[in-house]
Structure formats: C-alpha cells, structure tokens
Amino acid sequence: MVGDGITDLEAVQVSGGADLFIGYGGVVARPAVAEQAEWYTCDYSSLVSALSCYKVAVIGSGAWACAATRMIAQNTVGQGETASEFADEVRIWARSQHEAINETGENPVHFPGISLGPNVRAVASVEEAVADADLLVFCMPHQYVQRVCKQLLGKVKPGAKAISLTKGMRVTREGPQLISQMVRRSLGIDCCVLMGANIAEDVGAEQVSEAVIGYSDLESGEVFAKLFERPYFRVSLLPDPMGAELCGTLKNIVALGAGMVDGLDLGPNSKAVIIRQGLKEMRGFAKALFPSAVRDDTFLESCGVGDLVATCIGGRNRRVAEEWTRAALSGSPRSWSDLETDLLKGQKLQGVSTSNEVQEVLAARKWEQRFPLFTTINRIVNGHLPPSSVLDYKEGSRAPLVEEEEPLVLPRRNGGVAHWLQPLAAVAAATGFGNWE
Ligand SMILES: NC(=O)C1=CN([C@@H]2O[C@H](COP(=O)(O)OP(=O)(O)OC[C@H]3O[C@@H](n4cnc5c(N)ncnc54)[C@H](O)[C@@H]3O)[C@@H](O)[C@H]2O)C=CC1
Ligand SMILES: O=C(CO)COP(=O)(O)O
Structure with missing residues (x-):
C-alpha cells in the first residue's frame, strides 16, 4: 500500500490487509506518516527504482558461500537507500547456522572469525531465501544441488537470474550434466558460473584474487560481475560457461x-x-x-x-x-x-x-x-x-x-x-x- 494519510497507515493488517505501507510525501508531507511508515519517500523515481532493484539470495552457507556473501554484501550495503541497482539486504540460506549468523554476524562452523556484513540475514528455509529474489547465487557442495532444485520447483520468481559457484557435475542416464545446466533445466532460468582460483579463506582475508564469470547471456554476466567485483576480487567475463565450469570441476x-x-x-x-x-x-x-x-x-x-x-x-x-x-x-x-x-x-x-x-x-x-x-x-x-x-x-x-x-x-x-x-x-x-x- 502506498499513501500519504494516517488512515492509509491503518491499511496494514495482519490478516486480510496490506503487507507493507509506503508513505509518500511528494504531494502532501505529513510528519506523523513519515514517522510511522515502514518506508517513506518524497521522490517517485527513487521509489520506482528502489522497488525494481535486484534482491539477492545465496543458496548455501559453507566456506566459499560465506566468502562470496561477504563480497556481495560489501557491494550492496547502503545501495537500497540510494535507490541503486541492488537491494541492501543479502539473504543467505543456512540450514543449521542461521541463528548463529544472525546473532554473531559470522558462520562459526564453516567460516569462523570473519564477519559477513551487517546487511546479511540468514534464513533456515531455502524457499524463504529465494522467495522474491531476483539474483540466485548457488554455492553448495555439488551432490546436494539437485535435491535443492527439486525443492525450489515453482518457488522461484519468474525472470530471476542464477549463477553457480559450485564445482562438480552429475552423471545421469543421458550423460554428464553440469550444475548450471541442472539449475537452468530444473528451474527454467538463466544460469551463469563464477569460477577461479578462489580459496575461500584467502578471499575472506581480502587477498587479491581473480575469477571469471562464464555466461551465455551477456546481460546476466554483467549484472553478476557488478555484484561480485571488489578491489581485491577481479572479475572478467568469459563467453565459455561450460569450459569454465568443467575447469572448476575437473581440477578437483x-x-x-x-x-x-x-x-x-x-x-x-x-x-x-x-x-x-x-x-x-x-x-x-x-x-x-x-x-x-x-x-x-x-x-x-x-x-x-x-x-x-x-x-x-x-x-x-x-x-x-x-x-x-x-x-x-x-x-x-x-x-x-x-x-x-x-x-x-x-x-x-x-x-x-x-x-x-x-x-x-x-x-x-x-x-x-x-x-x-x-x-x-x-x-x-x-x-x-x-x-x-x-x-x-x-x-x-x-x-x-x-x-x-x-x-x-x-x-x-x-x-x-x-x-x-x-x-x-x-x-x-x-x-x-x-x-x-
Ligand atoms: N571452500 C573453497 O575454498 C571453495 C569452494 N568452492 C566450491 O563451492 C562449493 C561449495 O563449497 P563451500 O561453500 O566451501 O561448502 P563447504 O565445503 O564448506 O560445505 C559446507 C556446506 O555444505 C552444506 N551441507 C552439508 N550437508 C548438507 C546436506 N545434507 N544438504 C545440503 N547442504 C549440506 C552446508 O549447509 C554448508 O552450506 C563446492 O562445490 C566447492 O567445490 C569453490 C571455490 C572455493
Ligand atoms: O576450488 C577451490 C579453490 O578455487 C577450493 O578447492 P578445494 O575444495 O580443494 O579446497
């Protein structure tokens, strides 16, 4: 619900009402509305672009997933408020460590001693993690991805884009299947890959590292490059997603x-x-x-x-x-x-x-x-x-x-x-x- 009056605020109801109230002060600015609205804006264009900015979900919470989440969170922090490309909050699916991550800001089991960022929120359910996300970052040991994809059938926002950081493959009766192919086929969305010499602890310590984003769709590749690139993490775009993913898989x-x-x-x-x-x-x-x-x-x-x-x-x-x-x-x-x-x-x-x-x-x-x-x-x-x-x-x-x-x-x-x-x-x-x- 978007409105500028006190009665509009009351439209938010637990059952049967609006989920959220956005106060608009572009025509009439009421201090009480500004104070009580969960979100208040006087500028229509910033409202529209804030609503259309990419929401990011990371699927996995192991060592590399945590290092990747930290980079993403560094790139998105504060962006929501300036109505830029990415929403501020980064959601991470952490099966067993969600409470610890939300309480301490780090994953004490898989990535101890490294803060993920104030704008990271961990959730216990993978469905909740992807609920309204536009950008899905798959980063989990390869043997679990298929089960998670099955769980996510019909739960992913139409038009969402994915990227896989997972190194591994599956062999089906039809032959080998890369993880990005599995994501693309089972969820019906585009899937890039990010592969490189990226030992998680070194990236977490901000040591200079590089990676490629293998893409089929250049626009998706460019969005993900912006999401990951940091002064210490150099990303280049590579129009060979299968070659890149097989490199990451086979080198193990x-x-x-x-x-x-x-x-x-x-x-x-x-x-x-x-x-x-x-x-x-x-x-x-x-x-x-x-x-x-x-x-x-x-x-x-x-x-x-x-x-x-x-x-x-x-x-x-x-x-x-x-x-x-x-x-x-x-x-x-x-x-x-x-x-x-x-x-x-x-x-x-x-x-x-x-x-x-x-x-x-x-x-x-x-x-x-x-x-x-x-x-x-x-x-x-x-x-x-x-x-x-x-x-x-x-x-x-x-x-x-x-x-x-x-x-x-x-x-x-x-x-x-x-x-x-x-x-x-x-x-x-x-x-x-x-x-x-
Ligand atoms: N750790 C590293 O330095 C790097 C890892 N990679 C690749 O990234 C992928 C993920 O690796 P990490 O994030 O390091 O994970 P990890 O090796 O730290 O494994 C822990 C993860 O496995 C998940 N897990 C464990 N049992 C599970 C189950 N039964 N069902 C679902 N999830 C389960 C945990 O929730 C956690 O997310 C792998 O393919 C790995 O090869 C890529 C670059 C660097
Ligand atoms: O893929 C990795 C570094 O890029 C990590 O490899 P390991 O799983 O052998 O640690």
Whole structure:
C-alpha cells in the first residue's frame, strides 16, 4: 500500500490487509506518516527504482558461500537507500547456522572469525531465501544441488537470474550434466558460473584474487560481475560457461593427484608432472564433451591454470589426499569420509565423488586410456592401485581392474603383489562418495 494519510497507515493488517505501507510525501508531507511508515519517500523515481532493484539470495552457507556473501554484501550495503541497482539486504540460506549468523554476524562452523556484513540475514528455509529474489547465487557442495532444485520447483520468481559457484557435475542416464545446466533445466532460468582460483579463506582475508564469470547471456554476466567485483576480487567475463565450469570441476581430481605427490614426500618437479598432465586432460575432456562450445583460451584463465595451481598448492582436496596417502603408506589406511570429517570439520571434499562421476563417463565412452591420469587417480582413490602409481599414470590406466579379493599385480616399476592394497580397497570402497542426495 502506498499513501500519504494516517488512515492509509491503518491499511496494514495482519490478516486480510496490506503487507507493507509506503508513505509518500511528494504531494502532501505529513510528519506523523513519515514517522510511522515502514518506508517513506518524497521522490517517485527513487521509489520506482528502489522497488525494481535486484534482491539477492545465496543458496548455501559453507566456506566459499560465506566468502562470496561477504563480497556481495560489501557491494550492496547502503545501495537500497540510494535507490541503486541492488537491494541492501543479502539473504543467505543456512540450514543449521542461521541463528548463529544472525546473532554473531559470522558462520562459526564453516567460516569462523570473519564477519559477513551487517546487511546479511540468514534464513533456515531455502524457499524463504529465494522467495522474491531476483539474483540466485548457488554455492553448495555439488551432490546436494539437485535435491535443492527439486525443492525450489515453482518457488522461484519468474525472470530471476542464477549463477553457480559450485564445482562438480552429475552423471545421469543421458550423460554428464553440469550444475548450471541442472539449475537452468530444473528451474527454467538463466544460469551463469563464477569460477577461479578462489580459496575461500584467502578471499575472506581480502587477498587479491581473480575469477571469471562464464555466461551465455551477456546481460546476466554483467549484472553478476557488478555484484561480485571488489578491489581485491577481479572479475572478467568469459563467453565459455561450460569450459569454465568443467575447469572448476575437473581440477578437483587433479588436486587429489597433487596431494598424493605430497604424501609420497616428492618435490615440485613431480607435482608439476601432475599439474601439466592434469591440465591437458582437463582440456581434452572438456573439448571431447562439448567440442564446438569449449575454447582453448579458457584453460589459460583463472578458472583453468589459475585454479588448478591454487588448488594443487593450498586446497582441501590436496590436503585430504596427502593425509590419505600417508595413512595408506603407514599400513593403517583411513577412509576418505573419515578424513573428511576429521580434517575438514563439516566442510566437504568434492574431488573423490567427482573422480567417480567422471570415471563413469570415461568408462561408458571407453575413454580410459585417453585420460590416463584421471583413470589412474580414480583407481588409486578406490584402492585398486597404490598411491605411488600416480606418476606412472600411463601404465596405471592400462592396469586391469581387479576384484577386491584377488591379489593385485602392481605396475611394472613397483613389481610384486600389493598385499596392503586389500585393506586399502576395502576402506576406499566404504566411502560412499558419489552418492547424490
Ligand atoms: N571452500 C573453497 O575454498 C571453495 C569452494 N568452492 C566450491 O563451492 C562449493 C561449495 O563449497 P563451500 O561453500 O566451501 O561448502 P563447504 O565445503 O564448506 O560445505 C559446507 C556446506 O555444505 C552444506 N551441507 C552439508 N550437508 C548438507 C546436506 N545434507 N544438504 C545440503 N547442504 C549440506 C552446508 O549447509 C554448508 O552450506 C563446492 O562445490 C566447492 O567445490 C569453490 C571455490 C572455493
Ligand atoms: O576450488 C577451490 C579453490 O578455487 C577450493 O578447492 P578445494 O575444495 O580443494 O579446497
């Protein structure tokens, strides 16, 4: 309800009345109305543009979701009052941490010690988060996105735009499906991607970082670039959304290989072998899936070589794979899920399930030997080869897959029967990684 009289104020009723009263003082200015109205304006054009400014919802509240929310909130704070492009408030869907975020301003579990911003409001329900939002920022571990999309069917504002910060993919009966494709298909809205070398804690500490926004619709890409760009966060637009998203997804597999190299106590030369071959297979896989869409240059951007290097040096996939390798070599193997719980404290490991998903595609298309590093990492992850095989990836990709009970003949360099691989395979098989919710 918009009005200028005291009786107009009374139109707001809990049941059956107006939800909100906007006081208008452009013709007659009444002090009592100005005082009691939830929102008061004397200027019609600022009212119209304030009503039409973009409302933002972030779906997810993990480490990267919190760092992203913080950047967005820095860009939108105070904008609503000056009737600019974005509404001041940023809503974040936080399943279990909403009360803590609203009370303390930070997520004490996933992103402790970093304030998200005074204009951030956390909600417990994803439906409430997206209710009247124009810009939806999807940022959650990839295995949960499909379930959330199903929950949001019919709940998203028509004409809303989305962007996915999630790194991962799904394999359906029809073949691989990127997260942005899933959002686009299930919710019927445009979906860009933001990908880059973006370790959440470093972005939260405002260390200079860069990212690309992969877009199909330039107008959407430009809106999201304005939403994210900060002096410490450099955003460029890239007309190759699929290439960018596949880079972000596949580098998590390569980072597992880099962690294995660290667990084997090898140095930078050996890690460079993994990074170089990994980049080659990332490009090969992306171009094999989408030959006419994926561009070579994409792999030289922050989403490509940038993210690959950052994750192979400082990412969670690298860290967990290092510990997994050390445990395997010590003769007391630990499962991936056990290490995830222990080391990541509620954050999620994406590389193991992504490796299994990508391997499904490689097996279905008989591409295993075209992608020897991906294949070898997958066999190591599942306990069919020892971690030391990671650098012998050409041989590893040729090694026959064996049943868990059978003795395993190692690749030539190591020789002999891997007696310790049997418990390792059992531990790996018990991970449950690759299960979608
Ligand atoms: N953390 C990082 O440095 C970066 C992460 N990414 C990517 O962003 C995506 C999200 O990562 P983070 O925000 O770091 O999340 P995270 O790894 O910190 O995981 C915690 C999140 O998972 C959610 N979650 C846990 N169990 C759930 C369930 N059963 N159903 C629904 N949600 C559940 C939690 O609510 C929370 O939002 C991932 O795809 C990741 O690869 C991308 C760049 C950097
Ligand atoms: O994607 C990331 C950095 O860009 C983070 O990778 P991790 O999940 O391995 O930490």
